[in-house]
Each structure stands twice: as structure tokens, then as C-alpha cells.
Amino acid sequence: MPPSPSSGGTTPEQLAGRYERITLQLEDLFEGYAESGFDAISRMATIAALLHHKMPHYFWTGFYRLEAGELIVGPYQGPLACAVLPGPDGVCWTGVRERRSIIVPDVHAFAGHVACDERSRSEIVVPVREPAGNVVGVLDVDSDQPDAFSEVDRVGLEKIVQLIFG
Numbered sequence: 001m002p003p004s005p006s007s008g009g010t011t012p013e014q015l016a017g018r019y020e021r022i023t024l025q026l027e028d029l030f031e032g033y034a035e036s037g038f039d040a041i042s043r044m045a046t047i048a049a050l051l052h053h054k055m056p057h058y059f060w061t062g063f064y065r066l067e068a069g070e071l072i073v074g075p076y077q078g079p080l081a082c083a084v085l086p087g088p089d090g091v092c093w094t095g096v097r098e099r100r101s102i103i104v105p106d107v108h109a110f111a112g113h114v115a116c117d118e119r120s121r122s123e124i125v126v127p128v129r130e131p132a133g134n135v136v137g138v139l140d141v142d143s144d145q146p147d148a149f150s151e152v153d154r155v156g157l158e159k160i161v162q163l164i165f166g
Ligand code: SME
Pocket: 060, 081, 082, 085, 089, 090, 091, 092, 093, 112, 113, 114, 115, 116, 120, 123, 140, 142
């Protein structure tokens, strides 16, 4: 497959390889975390930092945590974000409600999209589940390019969020 300009000029194979290497690096890092008693928020912070700085097609990378019926911003990298997503609108809430990953190629075409930064053009949201399977938040990634996210991103990110409580 040819490189895709919107996913940072990488081919799908290169992108999948990049997710695999990041996953291995996170697994190594989190072994040390277990010994030190670091928690899920420490893991979220490290995931956001590593992904954001390794993925050229990411513009905003972070977590929203479900707290008392609202989505509250968690660890993130990128421009200043909305602190609270009260729902029911938005891509993040759709991911929570439907308990599945959501890829939005054009945020302007998604009814109810919440624009925290006007530069965001496309988005992917992946639910975060605790060990019993309940959704406790989402990983949200925005790009300033349209149609930046594919199934490769979905598969890569779904594996990565499993490391939060892993
Ligand atoms: N666009 C999201 C809101 C969060 S920001 O993208 C950081 C949504 O529609 O839920």
C-alpha cells in the first residue's frame, strides 16, 4: 500500500510496525511501574506522551475519564483541551455509550462533535475498560488532517489501552 499523506506519510505496514514498537516499549516501561506501585493515571500519562511524540499524524492525544456521569479530562498532550464533556453529544460520549471505537474522518460531518480546538479535522476514540469490562473512559486522538485514522490506528490503539489495567 502507498504512503498516506494524512497518516504522516507512512504506509499501513509502517504504521502497524510503529504501533507494535510503541506497545513493546510501553510493556517494558510498565513492568517497572508495577514494582513502584504506579497507577492507571501514570500509565495514561506515559501512553499519551509516547504516542503524541512518535506519531506525526497526531495533533491532540489524551484521555477523558468517566467521573460522576461526566467525562473529565485526564492526562494529555497537545493544545489546551475541554476540561469537561458533560454529554450526551460528542465523539467521546458516543464511544462510551456504544462501548466501541469510533473513527471520524471529518469532524464537521459528525453531528454533535465537540470542538475543543478548531484545528482538529479528524478523530479516533477508543474506550478504556477496567478489568471487569466496564468502560471507565476513552483514549481520544485528534488530527489536524482530514481522514487521518484507519483500522491500523484502531487495532494499534485498542491493544495499547489494554495495558492501562494490564
Ligand atoms: N472532539 C471530542 C471532544 C474532545 S477533544 O477532541 C480533545 C468529542 O466530540 O467528544
